[in-house]
Amino acid sequence: MGYKYIFGPVFSGRIGRSLGLDLLGKRICSMDCVYCEVGTTDSLVTVRRPYVPATVLLEELENWKQEGHIVPDVITLGGLGEPTLNSDLPEIICGVKKLFPSLPVAVLTNATPMTDPEVRRELLEADIVLPSMDSLVASEFRAINRPCKGIDPEDVAKALIEFRKEFKGKIFLEVLLSKGYNDSAENLSKMKDFCSELSPDRIDVVTLSRPGTLDTSGPVNSGTLDVWKKALDAAPCIDRECGPDNGAKERNSSDISAPVQGEDSAAFDRIQASLMRRPQTAQQLSKALEISFDGVIQAIEELEKSGRLTKRQTGDEIYYKFGPDG
Ligand code: SF4
Structure with missing residues (x-):
């Protein structure tokens, strides 16, 4: 069956084969980052609401479980915006753990809602928290992340350090560098101090590998990436979400024999749902969703014909992105 709020699994270089839950359903975020892969934020907010109610999300997840899919390595709360803005977060984490007691629950977050002690308390129930922090220079932070008014990067950094004191799980920090936005020496110096105080379990310094919201973000x-990685003692290089170091068995697309679109509309729905959350290549989709390469190509052609998909060349790769370009 098709799902509205479950997507993937996608391969993540950091956490493995990850089944995604979309806690927003729409592009709702406290930031509007220039590099965002899901496109421009439609609702730039800090207010917390049950944007996707826990009951709805967990019912989908229960159905997904009953369908007997291959169990992923981790269940990740994320989606089309900032998942901790969903005020049903505690019920969702608890419900996921009840359905999949042996799987870790990860939460992707831009960390801005963590200035609220209540959000930090709720996140203590997760197993892995993956915050991002791109710049501690206020002007750079405003330029690259375009946050809601009043959000100060130093406050966010302090909130993360507070959280670290109590959290028993793992913190994987991500720093995304965009040329001319946040690659300054001033930021590097501040980030070094911050990382040594936070002492996360893992630091990933990455740069754009897929289309962002703005063409000015590149x-x-x-060389710059290496300098930052060394200075922050970052983990070895990964592709942000679909890296080859995911530990999964490599195989050719021709090995994958799941049904093709046309024979199985559920496969088409899964491809569409995955592309709505993240631009990907046909190969990445085929591998992560375990749908034949031909099936993925058929779905892509159909989506392109209906004008719902945009194609963009990045290096040697062709990424497909849901919605219009820009
Ligand atoms: S990258 Fe993350 S934090 Fe930034 S706008 Fe997109 S969803 Fe929000």
């Missing part, structure tokens, strides 16, 4: 060169 990657830094490998």
